[in-house]
Every structure is written in C-alpha cells, then in structure tokens.
Amino acid sequence: MKNTLMLFVIIILFLGCAKEEKSIFSSSSFEELPRWQDENHKKALNSFINSCKSKKTQKLYSHLCQKATLSQNPKTFFETEFDVFKIQSLDANKKGLLTGYYEPTIRGSFIKKEPYIYPLYNEPNDLISVDLTSIYADLKNYRLRGRVVGNKLVPYYTREQIENQEIDAKVICYTDSKIDLFFLEVQGSGMVSFENEESIFVGFANQNGHKYSSIGKYLVEKGEIEQQLISLQSIKKWFKKNPSRIDEVLNYNKSVVFFKEKKHSASGSLGLVLTPERSVAVDKNIIKLGSILFLDAMIDGKKVDKIVMAEDTGGAIKGEVRVDMFFGSSKRASRVAGELKSDLKLWILLPKEDN
Structure with a gap:
C-alpha cells in the first residue's frame, strides 16, 4: 500500500x-x-x-x-x-x-522601407497578463491576457486588428514577408539577417491571448490542400499560387506572438x-x-x-x-x-x- x-x-x-x-x-x-x-x-x-x-x-x-x-x-x-x-x-x-519545429532565418531592416514593411513587434505596453493561480489554484499554468478599456479587461487585438492599426509596442525591426513572419511566430524563435550582414536572434516574449488556430487545418477544411499533403512547404506553395488570399488564411489564426531580442540561438521555456x-x-x-x-x-x-x-x-x-x-x-x-x-x-x- x-x-x-x-x-x-x-x-x-x-x-x-x-x-x-x-x-x-x-x-x-x-x-x-x-x-x-x-x-x-x-x-x-x-x-x-x-x-x-x-x-x-x-x-x-x-x-x-x-x-x-x-x-x-x-x-x-x-x-x-x-x-x-x-x-x-x-x-x-x-x-x-x-x-x-526549427529556427528560421528571415530578412530584416531596422528602418521601414520597401520591401521591409512588416513589423516584428516587442511585447506591447498595453498588454496585460494575469496569472490566475493566485485566484484559482486549479488554473495553475493558465494566464489571462487582454487590455484595459475603462475599468474592464477586454481581449487584446487580433491578428487582423494589429495589422490594420499601430499598437503600443516597440518595433524590433521590419521584414519583407508577412508569410515568413507568420511562420517565425509558429516556430517561436529565429534569426533576423540584415543587408549589412549583421544578424540578431529573437525569441518568444508574449502572446496576444487568442487561441492558436492551424491554417493548415483551415486549408484542408476548405478543400485547398489534401490532408496527407499538408506541410510547411505545401502551404508556402499554395500562398505563391493564391497571393490574393494570404490575408484571409493568415487572419484565420487570431493568435499573434510578440518577440524580444536574445543573445543566443533558439532557447526553450526552460x-x-x-x-x-x-x-x-x-x-x-x-x-x-x-x-x-x-x-x-x-x-x-x-x-x-x-x-x-x-x-x-x-x-x-x-x-x-x-x-x-x-x-x-x-x-x-x-x-x-x-x-x-x-x-x-x-x-x-x-x-x-x-x-
């Protein structure tokens, strides 16, 4: 016993x-x-x-x-x-x-200029993260994320909302591909290389609080890619053939990852x-x-x-x-x-x- x-x-x-x-x-x-x-x-x-x-x-x-x-x-x-x-x-x-998953490399610029127009954001100043453990012991490891409006905590901006407005966050750099930026978020960390051959490492800082939704699953459900063929490579090929639908598919995943600069290559939650x-x-x-x-x-x-x-x-x-x-x-x-x-x-x- x-x-x-x-x-x-x-x-x-x-x-x-x-x-x-x-x-x-x-x-x-x-x-x-x-x-x-x-x-x-x-x-x-x-x-x-x-x-x-x-x-x-x-x-x-x-x-x-x-x-x-x-x-x-x-x-x-x-x-x-x-x-x-x-x-x-x-x-x-x-x-x-x-x-x-892997550590991708994306191209970047510290200055916003064509074609580097997609911002890589640091954690927003108005993003509130609430650790629920102190209130509900059963919710250990769970966090509530949002922003304060008046005296209420409301959901933080979605991917689509963030793209269509400026948010209260430092821009680490700009990249030339919203698709590569999206997959950097999926991987959670990576390297940004610049035209002067310098580079920086970036890693996960926080997340906007919205649930992750798989764009691969979305494309399968829409009949765009067969289930057995879905992969990072097949999704990128589909985007090349369907540039007018990139926003539709990316915005299906309302979750957004925010980054911070790191001194070394990919590190995990430990x-x-x-x-x-x-x-x-x-x-x-x-x-x-x-x-x-x-x-x-x-x-x-x-x-x-x-x-x-x-x-x-x-x-x-x-x-x-x-x-x-x-x-x-x-x-x-x-x-x-x-x-x-x-x-x-x-x-x-x-x-x-x-x-």
Whole structure:
C-alpha cells in the first residue's frame, strides 16, 4: 500500500495538471522501450545533464542531476535510477502525434522601407497578463491576457486588428514577408539577417491571448490542400499560387506572438539553448517541463526511438501524447520539421521511489 501511494505521488508531481479522466500513465519497463539497447545512452545522458542547468529540472530530479555527472555507464545509470511509465490517452481512437519545429532565418531592416514593411513587434505596453493561480489554484499554468478599456479587461487585438492599426509596442525591426513572419511566430524563435550582414536572434516574449488556430487545418477544411499533403512547404506553395488570399488564411489564426531580442540561438521555456533532435515541446499542463521522455516515431522516413527532454512549449502543442521536436536551423531542419507528422508512442522516466 505504501509503495502504491508513493508511486501515485511521483506521477502527480511529474504530470502537471493532468486529470485522471484525460490520460493513463501505466507502469512499463526499459525492456518495453523499442530498441532501447540501440540508443546513444551517452548523448541521452548529456542531454539530461544539460537540462539540469534549469531549476525546474533540478526540482524534478533532485540529487540525480549531480549523480548523472559522475556516471561512468550512462545506460546503467538510467536503468538503475529510473522507472518507466507509458503515457497514453484514455481515448482509444486518439493517436499520439509528433511534429517538428526549427529556427528560421528571415530578412530584416531596422528602418521601414520597401520591401521591409512588416513589423516584428516587442511585447506591447498595453498588454496585460494575469496569472490566475493566485485566484484559482486549479488554473495553475493558465494566464489571462487582454487590455484595459475603462475599468474592464477586454481581449487584446487580433491578428487582423494589429495589422490594420499601430499598437503600443516597440518595433524590433521590419521584414519583407508577412508569410515568413507568420511562420517565425509558429516556430517561436529565429534569426533576423540584415543587408549589412549583421544578424540578431529573437525569441518568444508574449502572446496576444487568442487561441492558436492551424491554417493548415483551415486549408484542408476548405478543400485547398489534401490532408496527407499538408506541410510547411505545401502551404508556402499554395500562398505563391493564391497571393490574393494570404490575408484571409493568415487572419484565420487570431493568435499573434510578440518577440524580444536574445543573445543566443533558439532557447526553450526552460531558458536553455535547445538541442536539435533531443529537445522537445510538450503540453506543460500534462507533462512537467524538465521531464525525461522516450519517444517512438517515424522521422524523415526512418524509425526513431530515443530519449528526449521536455524543454519547451507551444500554442499548438496540446494533449497527452503530443510532442513537437526541435531540429535546429539548417535547410534539412526546415524540410524535416515542415514535413513531420508521425504517429507517436511516448514514455516518461521517473526517479525510483526508493532513491
């Protein structure tokens, strides 16, 4: 009975605000992890050690962060120190989903001039973010965003409204493509290159509070692109063929991301520089940031089974078995991330209860 209770407490600690009716976390083992023997355990351990630079990871795994740095046998370390649990949805018809994201590069200018006319905004001065935790404990990790009109908090401007007026926000720079700017928002961070060959890194600062809506799903529903063909590349091709409908499609997603300048390349919600194909985004209301995960999926035509670290979040990443993998900033990263849409099986590694 005592062991069962301890196991329950550990699962609750690592699985955010997940509710029992939404998902099942069942006991598993390393023997059940596909191709566990073939994993590069040293790289997996290094990813864990790197993630331990974050206080959130340290809080989850405590002394194991320090213990990992002393390990001489990474595979044995994982098998000795952790228990494995499979994460699955209660809905038997709902499959897990793996997608990808990358760090794009867009062209920019600090001065508004043709063709650099699309502003990359910093967080608006009149954007109010309310943390609801202090009022409703059940709403931990949820924020209410809006602007004050009179004595009321009302929704912040939508994408269409922002485009058609000036807002109270600093412009970091201007870019020459509203499509590239839109996909920069989707990715959450990237690099801006200028004509003088200088460049800056930008990353997520805040969001306007409107729910993310997939333009890919919109194009499928409208019969413009077949479901099996939808990807970043196919959407961009469609825009080239249908320039008069760009605003219609982009404005379907009322959500807007605001940016801030950063000193380094893509970093996630833990504040750490992301590691290509080891860092993933998750739904933090289900899985705690900093968690060690093991995934099984098809990537770029190949079966991939590996340990990844939950180090980021994303507006479109919602659900129990839902992961977005970071691929870096190369041309391959753009292609693979843009095309990736794989069925997913997912496990989580939790500290053994007696450690």
